[in-house]
Amino acid sequence: MAEDFDKVFAGLRQLMLGAASGMTVAKDDPGSLELRTPTIDPKTKQPGWFGTVTIKKTYVAYHLMPLYTHPEVAEGISGELAKRKQGKTCFNFARIDEALFDELARLTKVCVRLVDR
Incomplete structure (x- = not known):
């Protein structure tokens, strides 16, 4: 299962790196990716959180x-x-699903535009 x-x-x-190319890579380790926004969060005085991809137990x-x-x-996302x-x-995945990954890429690009406002 871990190989999968x-x-x-x-x-x-x-997917995240391609769809969110304007974000800053804060962490890119095996099993863990963290992206931050280019803008500073007024509360924390740090770059804002954009997204993560992380391997969990299941x-x-x-x-x-x-x-x-x-x-x-x-x-507006699909039922799937x-x-x-x-x-x-x-969003949790246990296997690759190209159609859902494509939809997730589009959603990620929309999120990038929200951050750029």
Whole structure:
């Protein structure tokens, strides 16, 4: 299973890096990618959170933090992608699904535009 998760992680990592090319890579370790926004969060005085891809015990988590402040963006996602959503910002995958990855890439690009406002 871990080998499969490595492949899922690799696919989601590439997806996030490609769709969110304007974000700053804060961490890029095996099994863990963290992207920050180029803008400074007024509360923390640090670059804001954009997203993460992380291997967990039973899935690979894909977080898009702009969905926390703009939940309406996720209202138009497909039922299949909605089944993968946990909480406000996280999508969980245990295997590669090209159609859902394509939809997630489009959603990530929308989130990038929200950060650029």
